[in-house]
Amino acid sequence: MFRLILTATLSLGAAWLLAAPALSQIAQVDPEYTGSDRIEEWSGKRVLVLSPHPDDDVLTSGGTLALLARGGNEIHVVVYTSGNAGSRDPEMTRERLAAIRQGEEIGAMTTLGIPKEHIVFLGYDDGMLEYVDARTLTREIAREIRRVRPDAIFSPDPGVPYVQYHKSDHRAASIIGVDAVRAARWRLYFPELERAGYQAHDVPLLFFYYSATPNYHVDITSVGPLKARAAGHHISQFGPLFEKYDASREDEQRKAQEQYFLERFADENGRFSESFRRSENY
């Protein structure tokens, strides 16, 4: 699709050529990937996951990440917000919820095989990511990209029109993610990063989750139950603990939620899969 648009547009003449940088902006649909480079078969590589909240990562990509961890890849996670507004409990406080959700995220990621030392919590307020200074946030993510130097990044899909209707933190994270990839690539973006030792890094591949136009599908059946167990850690976000958090019910709720996710993630044939928009054009 991208190439078709490109060819058609170039034929319109030199005026369009002058607008060449804008062409990437209309490459919203990547063709179905049919190549032989399967990320789920990678080993010895580095992957960075950018997650708006402490649960988007496992819910969208947990199976693929488990396969990557199993294959001996190094996985890093950056969580933008603390998730400190995600509760209906009348007695919950923002501080307590942030601490609970950080624990849940560590539980989920370590279940997938990602060590807690590889998780960075930026700690922005839940629901407010869009109002954080974009320059500051882009620099922060670019710094993480330059630090980790990943072979691929998982990030929410900024493709329109889905993003127009999406939750604000996801919308903000989707745009900041791709902007930060660009800022990580060019050394003269945020020159202070280079001075601090963060050398420019070109990310060759993106896997966009929450995509309205996925083109890459991963069979995660072998780790489907593991993904359900990992997602089951986010007990403050689903079921009765969302309405009223009760620490004495944590274990019971974790088991119930694992079962819920096991059923929710499986298709009618008992198989599990995840879909992404795999992109080299961004």
Ligand SMILES: [Zn+2]
């Ligand atoms: Zn989220």
